[in-house]
Amino acid sequence: MENKSLLNYFSTQVHLYLDNRLNADSEENLLKACDQDNECNKLFQQEKTFRDFVKNNVKRPCVSTDVLKHIKDKCC
Amino acid sequence: MPHIDALKTFAFHLSYNESYADDLVQETYMKAYRFIDKYDAGTNAKAWLFKILKNAYINDYRKKSKRPTQVDYEEIVTYHNSESAAGPAYMDLRQELFDNMMGDEVTIAINSLPIDFRTVILLCDIEGFTYEEISKIVDVPIGTVRSRLFRARNMLKEKLKSYAQKRGYHDYRGKKKGGQKEEE
Numbered sequence: 001m002e003n004k005s006l007l008n009y010f011s012t013q014v015h016l017y018l019d020n021r022l023n024a025d026s027e028e029n030l031l032k033a034c035d036q037d038n039e040c041n042k043l044f045q046q047e048k049t050f051r052d053f054v055k056n057n058v059k060r061p062c063v064s065t066d067v068l069k070h071i072k073d074k075c076c
Numbered sequence: 077m078p079h080i081d082a083l084k085t086f087a088f089h090l091s092y093n094e095s096y097a098d099d100l101v102q103e104t105y106m107k108a109y110r111f112i113d114k115y116d117a118g119t120n121a122k123a124w125l126f127k128i129l130k131n132a133y134i135n136d137y138r139k140k141s142k143r144p145t146q147v148d149y150e151e152i153v154t155y156h157n158s159e160s161a162a163g164p165a166y167m168d169l170r171q172e173l174f175d176n177m178m179g180d181e182v183t184i185a186i187n188s189l190p191i192d193f194r195t196v197i198l199l200c201d202i203e204g205f206t207y208e209e210i211s212k213i214v215d216v217p218i219g220t221v222r223s224r225l226f227r228a229r230n231m232l233k234e235k236l237k238s239y240a241q242k243r244g245y246h247d248y249r250g251k252k253k254g255g256q257k258e259e260e
Contacts (some may be wrong), residue, residue, distance in 0.1 A: 060084075
């Protein structure tokens with residue numbers, strides 16, 4: 001997969017696949033391309049790794065008990 | 077309390093301030109409680125709460141700043157001018173890059189993105205909202221959600237790549253055989 005525009009097209013397809021935006025036919029074509037082309041497969045895995053890394057490493061601070069109590073006092 | 081942790085994460089990354097994020101979460105539940113009659117039963121409650129929080133943050137932001145900073149404005153204008161551009165440029169990242177990171181840099185990198193781009197990343201990649209839900213939460217067309225996401229992810233990759241390079245990781249692809257990482 002040396003053509004840059006093909007690479008960009010494939011990159012777009014990977015993004016859309018991981019966002020659940022591809023129809024069944026496009027999904028099948030993408031997965032077939034991954035099976036047949038190492039570069040495609042590598043790109044797919046890199047994008048997936050990137051998404052997982054971001055999702056798993058983002059800071060998720062907890063709500064303080066004071067805030068929880070305040071909300072419950074006002075709303076419940 | 078439904079979705080409170082997710083709301084806190086969203087609020088924290090919008091404001092990058094824990095105490096203010098708590099205030100935003102509290103304000104969100106107060107507003108939801110006050111305007112519960114506006115909520116259509118059976119529709120997505122999480123998306124509704126996120127929209128309330130996003131609006132509360134934007135309203136506060138507008139009150140506090142008379143105008144957006146020059147850098148953000150330029151970024152958004154440039155972005156909107158190229159909104160209809162077909163797809164993302166391919167942005168490569170080596171898997172090894174992630175091995176050198178602790179996690180804090182993800183938070184720092186996300187928080188350094190312009191607000192419009194940060195918002196879609198948080199809603200899609202962190203909270204798992206669909207394009208349709210994001211479109212309703214941020215009041216932009218689905219095509220705009222899609223292009224913002226592509227752009228935001230590439231910006232995030234650039235930032236993480238720069239961070240890795242500062243930490244001693246170098247990408248030698250295309251320059252030299254091997255392309256192994258090198259510690260400084």
